[in-house]
Amino acid sequence: MSQNLKDTVLDEESLDGWMPKEIKGLKVDYYQYLTYKIENGKVSEVLP
Numbered sequence: 001m002s003q004n005l006k007d008t009v010l011d012e013e014s015l016d017g018w019m020p021k022e023i024k025g026l027k028v029d030y031y032q033y034l035t036y037k038i039e040n041g042k043v044s045e046v047l048p
Contacts, residue, residue, distance in 0.1 A: 017048075 021030045037045035 018032075020027045022028070032048055035047040036043050037047065
């Protein structure tokens with residue numbers, strides 16, 4: 001979200017490494033919390 005609480009588009013590079021969860025050969029839904037490190041007003045790191 002922006003400072004005005006508007007949705008923003010994430011850089012697809014920040015989603016690299018996202019792997020679907022699989023249990024007994026079936027892909028399942030799950031969620032993951034992401035932490036954004038912001039330095040000088042810009043996202044410098046995305047941590048799982």
